[in-house]
Amino acid sequence: MxxxxxxxxxxxxxxxxxxxxxxxxxxxxxxxxxxxxxxxxxxxxxxxxxxxxxxxxxxxxxxxxxxxxxxxGHEPHDAPEYAASKAAVMRLTSALSNTLLQRNVKMNTICLGWVDTPASRQTREGMNTSEIPETILSTDDIAKKVMDFIHDRRTGRILVWKEDEDPYNMT
Known part of the structure; x- marks a missing residue:
């Protein structure tokens, strides 16, 4: 293979x-x-x-x-400071999750792509249709995934969920 x-x-x-x-x-x-x-x-x-x-x-x-x-996950980004902040949150989750668990605190991260919000709708109005993903994440779907995280006993999970892909775990 x-x-x-x-x-x-x-x-x-x-x-x-x-x-x-x-x-x-x-x-x-x-x-x-x-x-x-x-x-x-x-x-x-x-x-x-x-x-x-x-x-x-x-x-x-x-x-x-x-x-x-x-x-x-290395791709040119039109907002490198935004991409860097996402990467920092992921590394922070990895670095602190086990330490925080000793204090009964779970730390998990969900890294999202496009989410259907009023702000993203406004942003999309000024874009070419070819730049806009076919599928935009809904807040209801994200809320369900957050609830899954809350009920899961694990810590240090990093879930990446982009608009046109199934969510996948980085951990």
Whole structure:
């Protein structure tokens, strides 16, 4: 089927890692490489001391570029400060959740894409239709997911939920 692994990138200072993967033609375009990369990224940043993760693809290798964008979560962002704040919340959840649990406090995070709110409706009015996702998350669906988190005994969960995708756990 294929493989996904990590190794040291000797050209860069330690601690650092790069992700390597390959998948046979029969299993391509099914999301397996993206999911494996997401799990590996979560493990590396949550369970090891790496500070740098390198994602490298040839310009003409569009499939690998898409894995990097979706799986590794590295994509150019038109509001880098917003993207950085989301990343900081995710890392804070990983760093503090077990410590807070000792005080009977659970800490989980849901990272959302587009949500149907008055503010997002106003933003969408000025956008090209090609820039707007087909599916926008509803506040009712988000409320149900929050209730799932409340009733779940686990802590340190990071759920990523983008508009045109099923929600997935980073932990």
């Amino acid at each position: 294929g493989w996904c692994c990590t190794g040291i990138k000797y050209e860069l200072p330690v601690p650092n890692r790069e992700i390597n993967y390959t998948i046979s033609k029969d299993y391509r375009n099914r999301g397996y490489t993206t999911r494996a990369s997401k799990a590996l990224v979560n493990y590396l940043f949550g369970e090891t001391n790496i500070e740098h993760l390198n994602a490298i693809a040839l310009k003409q290798n569009r499939s690998s570029i898409r894995v990097i964008q979706k799986g590794v």
